[in-house]
Amino acid sequence: MRQAAGVGAWHLDSGNKEQDLLEYPSIIHHGGAEGVTGSCHRLQISPDHAILIDCGLFQGEDLKGQSSFERHQIEFPIDDVIALVVTHVHIDHIGRLPYLMAAGFKGPIICTPPSARLLPLVIEDALKIGFTRDRRLIERFLDTVEIHLDPSPYGAWKSLLNEERHKVKVRLQNAGHILGSAYVEIDVEDERASLDNRYVFSGDLGPPDTPLLPDPTPLERADVLVLESTYGDRRHEGRRTRRAQLKEMIYRAQREGGSVVIPAFSIGRTQELLYEIETLLHERKEGEKGERPLIIVDSPLAARFTEVYRDLKPWWDSEAKARLDDGRHPLSFDGLVTVDSHDDHLDMVEHLATTNTWAIVIAASGMVTGGRIVNYLKRLLPDPRHTVLFVGYQAEGTAGRQIQRAKRGAEVVVDGERMAVNAHVKSISGFSAHADQYDLLRFVIDLGGKVKKVRLVHGEEASQRELARYLQRNVERIEDITFV
Incomplete structure (x- = not known):
C-alpha cells in the first residue's frame, strides 16, 4: 500500500482477510484498485456485515494473463454481503454480476432508476458473450436480476442495517459520468465504538458540461473518500x-x-x-x-x-x-x-x-x-x-x-x-466521460476541508501517484492520501 510523501498511514487491507479485519470498518478491494477495470470494493462493517460497491469485468492487462472465465470467478466471501450498490452500468463496474449471483448472492442490487432500466441490457449482452446465447436461460436470469433490483432516487437515504450496535444507510448522488451514474455515500454508526463515519465511493466521476447530463452533485462530507483516478495526471480540452x-x-x-x-x-x-x-x-x-x-x-x-x-x-x-x-x-x-x-x-x-x-x-x-x-x-x-x-x-x-x-x-x-x-x-x-485532474481536485475542494482520508483507485500507478501529489499540494486538512 503506497501513500503520498509526507502523508500519515491509516488502516488498509493487506490481502489477508483475517489480518485486515482486526479493525472495522475496513475497505477491501476485489478489483479496480491497481487498474482501470474490474471495479469491486467491499466495505466490511463487522465480521458478518459487508457491502459491495460495484462488481465489474476485467479487461486488458487487468486480466493478468488469465482467461476471462478464470479471472472473473468470485473467490471472495459473499455470505456476509448485505447489498450490492451499483454506481453505474458500464461493464467494468457491473459485468461480474452473473458470476456473483452464480456464487450465491441473493441480496438487493441498489442503483438509480435510470441504471435499473439500463442494467438488464448490459447484463444480457455480457451473458451472450461470456455464458450462453440460449434465450430461455438468459430470460430466466434477467427475471432473477429484476427481482433483486432496488432503484433508489438521487439524494434519498436508504437503510441497509438497523441493529442494536450497527446502523447503516446509503445514499446515491449524481456523478455526471453516464445517465444514471452515482457516487455512493454510506453512513455507519457503531454504538459500542461511538463511531459515526461517512464513507464515499466515487465510482466514475464525469467532467462538468457533459452533453445530456447534469454536472456532478457537490460532496457534502466524507470521512473516507475512495476516489477514482483514471485521468489523475492530465487535463482535458474544454x-x-x-x-x-x-x-x-x-x-x-x-x-x-x-x-x-x-x-x-x-x-x-x-x-x-x-x-x-x-x-x-x-x-x-x-x-x-x-x-x-x-x-x-x-x-x-x-x-x-x-x-x-x-x-x-x-x-x-x-x-x-x-x-x-x-x-x-x-x-x-x-x-x-x-x-x-x-x-x-x-x-x-x-x-x-x-x-x-x-x-x-x-x-x-x-x-x-x-x-x-x-x-x-x-x-x-x-x-x-x-x-x-x-x-x-x-x-x-x-x-x-x-x-x-x-x-x-x-x-x-x-x-x-x-x-x-x-x-x-x-x-x-x-x-472522456471521466473527470480530469482539475475536476477531481474540485470534487474534493468542494468539501471545504471536510474530508479526512482519501484512497485513490481506478487508475494506473503513474496517474494515482500524480493525483496524490496534486491533492496534497492543493487541499488542506487531508490526514491521509493512499493508493495501492
Whole structure:
C-alpha cells in the first residue's frame, strides 16, 4: 500500500482477510484498485456485515494473463454481503454480476432508476458473450436480476442495517459520468465504538458540461473518500475545443475521401457523440448546401441504449431539454443510420472500404477488445484516407492502446492479425466521460476541508501517484492520501 510523501498511514487491507479485519470498518478491494477495470470494493462493517460497491469485468492487462472465465470467478466471501450498490452500468463496474449471483448472492442490487432500466441490457449482452446465447436461460436470469433490483432516487437515504450496535444507510448522488451514474455515500454508526463515519465511493466521476447530463452533485462530507483516478495526471480540452477538433477531423475525412471511425462504449459515449454531431450539423449556416456525412451507429446494443436514453428524458440536463422544446432531436436526426444485422454490418464495412463515402462510424467496443469495431479497423486502418478517432481511455494491454501509441506506418495486431497503421490516428481526451485532474481536485475542494482520508483507485500507478501529489499540494486538512 503506497501513500503520498509526507502523508500519515491509516488502516488498509493487506490481502489477508483475517489480518485486515482486526479493525472495522475496513475497505477491501476485489478489483479496480491497481487498474482501470474490474471495479469491486467491499466495505466490511463487522465480521458478518459487508457491502459491495460495484462488481465489474476485467479487461486488458487487468486480466493478468488469465482467461476471462478464470479471472472473473468470485473467490471472495459473499455470505456476509448485505447489498450490492451499483454506481453505474458500464461493464467494468457491473459485468461480474452473473458470476456473483452464480456464487450465491441473493441480496438487493441498489442503483438509480435510470441504471435499473439500463442494467438488464448490459447484463444480457455480457451473458451472450461470456455464458450462453440460449434465450430461455438468459430470460430466466434477467427475471432473477429484476427481482433483486432496488432503484433508489438521487439524494434519498436508504437503510441497509438497523441493529442494536450497527446502523447503516446509503445514499446515491449524481456523478455526471453516464445517465444514471452515482457516487455512493454510506453512513455507519457503531454504538459500542461511538463511531459515526461517512464513507464515499466515487465510482466514475464525469467532467462538468457533459452533453445530456447534469454536472456532478457537490460532496457534502466524507470521512473516507475512495476516489477514482483514471485521468489523475492530465487535463482535458474544454467542450468548445473538443467540438472544434471533431469538426476538423470530420471535414478532413471529406477532403480525403474517407471516413472517421470511432471506437466507443455503447452506453454513454455513443449518445454524447451523437449529441455533439447533431450540434455540428445544426450549426451549418442556414441554407448551406452540399454533402452531409452519413452518421452510422453500428452496434445493436448502442442502438438499444440510445432508445432507452430517449425514454429517460427526465434525467437529461436543462440544455438537452431545451433542444427538445425547440423541436430538435439530439439522439435522432437526419442522416443517422443504425446497422442491426451482422450481414448489414459486413456490407457497410465493405462499402466504406471500397468507395469514397463520407461517413462517421461509431462502433463498439470502446477499447477495441472485440465487437464490430474490429472489422472496420481490419479494413480501414491500412488505408490513409480514413481516420481512427479515440475519444475514451485505452487501458494498457488493449488493442486500442496499441493503435493509439503506434506511429504512422507501424504495424499492430488486431484480433490476431498484423496490419499497418496508415490511417490517421487521433485522440480527443475532452470527450472522456471521466473527470480530469482539475475536476477531481474540485470534487474534493468542494468539501471545504471536510474530508479526512482519501484512497485513490481506478487508475494506473503513474496517474494515482500524480493525483496524490496534486491533492496534497492543493487541499488542506487531508490526514491521509493512499493508493495501492
